Amino acid sequence: MTTPDIPRTEAELRDALRTLNRSGLRGGGRAPHKPLLLLWLIDHRLAVSGTTETRYEEAAEPVGQLIAQHTERVSTPDGQRAALPFRLLEAELWQATDAFSAPLPEKAGHRLLLELGARGRLHPAVEELLGDRGVRDRMRTLLLAEVVGSGTGSTLEQSLRDALPPAEPRYRQVTQRIRDSRFARAVLPSYGNACAVCGFGGLLDGVPVGVEAAHVHAHAAGGPDVVQNGIALCGLHHALFDHGVLGLSEELTLMVSPLFVDGGGNGGGPVAGLHGVPVRQPSETALRIGAEYVGWHTEHVFRG
Numbered sequence: 193m194t195t196p197d198i199p200r201t202e203a204e205l206r207d208a209l210r211t212l213n214r215s216g217l218r219g220g221g222r223a224p225h226k227p228l229l230l231l232w233l234i235d236h237r238l239a240v241s242g243t244t245e246t247r248y249e250e251a252a253e254p255v256g257q258l259i260a261q262h263t264e265r266v267s268t269p270d271g272q273r274a275a276l277p278f279r280l281l282e283a284e285l286w287q288a289t290d291a292f293s294a295p296l297p298e299k300a301g302h303r304l305l306l307e308l309g310a311r312g313r314l315h316p317a318v319e320e321l322l323g324d325r326g327v328r329d330r331m332r333t334l335l336l337a338e339v340v341g342s343g344t345g346s347t348l349e350q351s352l353r354d355a356l357p358p359a360e361p362r363y364r365q366v367t368q369r370i371r372d373s374r375f376a377r378a379v380l381p382s383y384g385n386a387c388a389v390c391g392f393g394g395l396l397d398g399v400p401v402g403v404e405a406a407h408v409h410a411h412a413a414g415g416p417d418v419v420q421n422g423i424a425l426c427g428l429h430h431a432l433f434d435h436g437v438l439g440l441s442e443e444l445t446l447m448v449s450p451l452f453v454d455g456g457g458n459g460g461g462p463v464a465g466l467h468g469v470p471v472r473q474p475s476e477t478a479l480r481i482g483a484e485y486v487g488w489h490t491e492h493v494f495r496g
């Protein structure tokens with residue numbers, strides 16, 4: 193990856209804004225997505241908080257609406273139309289990553305950006321240039337012209353003023369998924385993305401499938417979202433762990449509930465055979481499961 197040429201002067205910034213890579217529109221003109229994202233960042237981020245740092249979750253709705261107002265109708269829902277510029281805005285101006293500062297997967301769409309907790313920010317050098325009121329006004333004028341040409345600027349100014357982010361996250365489930373996703377992205381790599389019991393693991397499009405980050409001290413019962421309270425388990429072993437069929441001893445070996453009747457039928461089924469087997473633990477000692485969480489699970493979940 194080459195280091196992007198970050199603009200350091202007003203002239204360089206103007207050139208960068210004029211040469212944004214934008215696809216052509218059927219009715220002539222060029223796609224307004226990137227200029228609209230930039231205008232929103234300047235008006236609703238930089239002017240408000242002094243930085244353009246934003247989570248995709250916050251930008252998706254207002255920027256998507258702006259794009260919808262200035263393009264023809266397409267099949268993409270309005271609230272999802274900010275995904276393209278968020279991911280594709282030029283690297284010389286902007287850096288977008290997932291919640292853990294890792295690069296976004298190529299072609300990540302609206303849903304994946306939400307799940308990854310995607311966030312972005314204009315480079316500090318660009319923010320510094322835009323911190324000068326004169327520069328900011330001239331760049332806004334340039335961007336407005338890029339979107340609407342001459343004549344309809346006042347409509348855009350109005351819709352920009354209206355493009356306030358919603359005060360509350362609208363979709364609680366989405367927030368929940370992002371929390372789960374952050375926890376998973378902290379826990380799973382420590383376990384090599386594989387079940388700590390059976391070793392099952394696999395990736396699809398770079399994302400683990402069938403293996404989950406389980407809380408040892410249940411989150412619903414106040415267990416924290418820390419790696420030491422997590423364990424990577426495949427879907428089957430996660431279910432058995434949460435139902436108390438499987439537990440952990442203080443030495444982090446597996447315990448099988450004496451109440452469990454193994455459906456295998458011939459005595460030594462696949463679950464009974466797990467008793468006493470050590471669970472795989474992260475190589476980094478500090479990331480291993482905390483004794484206090486094991487104690488909670490043994491007392492409240494495990495059917496001993």
Ligand SMILES: [Zn+2]
Pocket residue numbers: 387388389390391392425426427428429
């Ligand atoms: Zn497993």
